[in-house]
Structures are given as C-alpha cells and as structure tokens.
Amino acid sequence: EAQVTQNPRYLITVTGKKLTVTCSQNMNHEYMSWYRQDPGLGLRQIYYSMNVEVTDKGDVPEGYKVSRKEKRNFPLILESPSPNQTSLYFCASSAGQRRNSPLHFGNGTRLTVT
Amino acid sequence: RKEVEQDPGPFNVPEGATVAFNCTYSNSASQSFFWYRQDCRKEPKLLMSVYSSGNEDGRFTAQLNRASQYISLLIRDSKLSDSATYLCVSPGYSSASKIIFGSGTRLSIRP
Numbered sequence: 001e002a003q004v005t006q007n008p009r010y011l012i013t014v015t016g017k018k019l020t021v022t023c024s025q026n027m028n029h030e031y032m033s034w035y036r037q038d039p040g041l042g043l044r045q046i047y048y049s050m051n052v053e054v055t056d057k058g059d060v061p062e063g064y065k066v067s068r069k070e071k072r073n074f075p076l077i078l079e080s081p082s083p084n085q086t087s088l089y090f091c092a093s094s095a096g097q098r099r100n101s102p103l104h105f106g107n108g109t110r111l112t113v114t
Numbered sequence: 115r116k117e118v119e120q121d122p123g124p125f126n127v128p129e130g131a132t133v134a135f136n137c138t139y140s141n142s143a144s145q146s147f148f149w150y151r152q153d154c155r156k157e158p159k160l161l162m163s164v165y166s167s168g169n170e171d172g173r174f175t176a177q178l179n180r181a182s183q184y185i186s187l188l189i190r191d192s193k194l195s196d197s198a199t200y201l202c203v204s205p206g207y208s209s210a211s212k213i214i215f216g217s218g219t220r221l222s223i224r225p
Binding site: 035041042045048090101102107110 | 157203213215216217
C-alpha cells in the first residue's frame with residue numbers, strides 16, 4: 001500500500017531534550033516536506049526536500065533540522081525543543097517534478113514540549 | 115495579501131443543502147490547484163485536483179476562474195459526513211516548489 005509513515009504518533013518531552021520524528025514513504029517520491037499545524041495558523045511549511053541531499057527552508061525553519069540521505073526517509077530533528085514547538089506535525093511527499101502532483105500526508109505526530 | 119486565502123467559516127448548513135466556498139490566489143502564474151479535506155486532528159486527504167477546465171466528481175465540483183484568480187468548491191446534496199475543514203492548495207510556481215496552503219474553511223453539516 002502506498003503510504004507515508006510517521007513515527008511516533010504522540011510524543012511528550014521536556015525542554016532541551018533532542019528528539020527526532022521519522023518519516024518514510026514507499027512511493028519513490030522525490031519531493032518531501034514537513035509541516036506544522038497550529039490553531040488559527042493553518043499548515044506552515046518547516047522544511048522541504050526536492051531530492052536526496054537537497055533540502056531547503058520553508059516558512060518556519062527555526063529550531064528544526066532535516067536530512068535527506070535516502071530518497072524514502074526525511075527525518076525532522078529538534079535539537080533543543082522548546083514549548084513553542086508544541087504542535088501537530090505532518091510529513092508529506094509528492095512526485096514533485098510534475099506540477100499536478102498532489103501531496104500525500106502521513107498520519108501526523110502530536111508533539112508536546114513541557 | 116496572502117498567496118492563498120480562504121474564508122475560515124464556519125459554514126453551518128443543513129443536510130441536503132448545496133454549499134460552495136472559494137479560495138483566492140495571488141500568483142497568476144499558478145497552473146494547478148488542489149482541494150484537500152481534513153477531519154479534526156487527522157491528516158489532510160486529497161479531495162480533488164483542479165485544472166483549467168474544472169473538475170467534477172460525484173457531488174463535488176471544483177472550478178477555476180483565472181480572470182478573477184479564484185477556485186471554488188461546490189458540494190451538492192451535502193451529507194453529515196461532509197463535515198470537515200477544506201483546504202485549498204496551490205503548488206508554488208517558483209523553482210523552489212513551495213506549496214502554499216490556505217488556512218482552511220470549516221464546514222459543518224447539521225441534521
């Protein structure tokens with residue numbers, strides 16, 4: 001089954017403790033992206049990747065890192081999480097090069113930083 | 115002006131009604147658009163792609179008006195299960211391929 005898999009679904013952590021949210025897709029998609037969703041602010045793009053070893057900042061990259069060492073994986077890293085990073089996070093992928101390629105989303109990760 | 119703007123709603127309509135909402139975009143070079151549906155606390159799911167001539171899928175019709183730079187979504191014979199937030203999405207036209215989401219329109223269908 002074609003899918004985008006994020007883990008974990010729920011995560012509660014403390015300020016400053018490094019964490020990684022994994023994202024993997026099995027559709028051989030070139031484009032992958034991370035979003036955070038907050039009430040009243042909609043979906044905001046954190047980072048995206050056009051292909052292996054190619055990443056770029058979205059609208060809200062501060063406090064986050066990403067890597068794209070393999071095509072299928074695009075982990076989101078919070079080196080020193082802070083409470084303002086409490087949010088619902090979505091990973092997404094698409095075929096990318098074609099403008100009419102829709103995004104496929106993972107199930108989301110609800111992160112709470114205390 | 116935001117690149118993609120939607121009326122946040124909520125739209126509260128009775129079951130069986132026809133409801134329509136729009137999404138305006140600022141980049142006239144945008145070629146294609148999408149409507150996504152998002153249920154509470156779930157991931158967005160593709161509802162329809164919108165190309166130059168519009169698109170129809172069962173009770174759902176999406177139209178693109180390039181002159182006025184908006185896309186619309188029409189839902190006929192609305193069902194309780196149509197209650198959700200509807201997101202308008204415009205793939206960025208720049209080489210950076212930024213994908214722009216509207217903030218979503220909340221729709222609530224009442225019995």
